[in-house]
Amino acid sequence: MNKTVWFIRHAQSTGNAGEITHSPSGIPLTDLGKRQAQLLSEGFDVQPDLIVTSRYIRTKETAQDFMSRFSKVSHEEWPLHEFTYLSPDRYKGTTMGERKPMAEKYWKDNDPELVEGPGAESFTEFVARIEECFSKIDAAPQNNIVIFTHGLVIRLILLLQLTKQYRDCFSLMQKYQDMRKFPVANACILKITWDTKEMSCLDVSHMPQDLITF
Template identity: 40%
Template sequence: MTRVWFIRHGESVSNVDLPTRHPAESELTLRGHEEAALIAGAFTEAPDLIVVSSYLRARETAVPTLARFPHVPTVTWPVHEFSYLDPERYSGTTGTERGPFAQAYWERNDPWEEEGGGGESFAALLARVQETLRLAREQTVGFVVVFSHGLFLRALLWSALTGVTEATPEAMQRYSHFARGVWLPNGAIMEAMVWADGRLYFSGFRAAHITDYSPSGEPALLGLQR
């Protein structure tokens, strides 16, 4: 049996509606760095494996934990954020400015669309989710920590709970409703147990380690990609 902490990154510049350069390059705010330190302080034992997203904000969030446990192996899994808008739309823009493009994307509800020619499709997101679940089920160690992102972790939770693995318009719409209804604060921990037979049990979200976890920059509409 493996215990997994899926952790959302700390507050980033995109979360507070500041201009961005690229979906992979949004850095943490001062508050985000403080949240990263609080995450590191939430551990009562060392993990056996630390997994990080390839995106900057998740990697920065992991820094205090890596410093606290310098001898723990670290790997990168495909747990980066669902960046469904073309990266060009992030160049010097805020989430509010990207909002109309994001809203139009969700209204089209096409799970195979690569928005603007460079966005990730919903089908590709589900494939990454299944790969991540496979990797989690293959672990033989006791405690794994994964630094990831809000939309991706909602997709992982939704797929694990519903059993949906195939990208269809109905699945995409169901996910969008689910994601809008599930608030996962910056720095929150989503705990899961992976049993030997592959079953996953989720025990809810932890945010008590974050001193002030009021919403910051959470989009009123899922389409306001952060």
């Protein structure tokens, strides 16, 4: 049996909605996000063997209804949290819009080894972290794995699967500059047949059009 992995972006968070945040890991879902998570759970039509979340609260809240529905399925926490390229100190009392100039400077520098500040990680470290999770998928005995993760993570997964380029992080970061602008909706699903690396389109068919957010 082929191993299948569903990568799911978290539902709408207060950060996505433009509200003030205090830390990258502690950003919760909005009420709309909780509704998106409920619809995601109700619409999923495959029995999972393993449910994975990141350590960030927005993936755990997105997975809450899902884990209640599939209550006998094992849950693990893997290092698939969002790429924190800005220091967590930047998040205290700021909105995404207020952090945008700092974010744009980071990407303009295009330095895969740059660590922007205390608690941040470099692009090279981000790539290595996601590669580590690929190895965990390879080693997992389960066949149907559902992973709740983040937008920048899904974009990197897409790029790595499309280019098969893992090690030259300077070139990879240049390519990622375009990929990070690729729209990834809240609570969307990326399905990958892991053995063949056949990928689906990003799926939001479980969501009414008026509830789709980014």
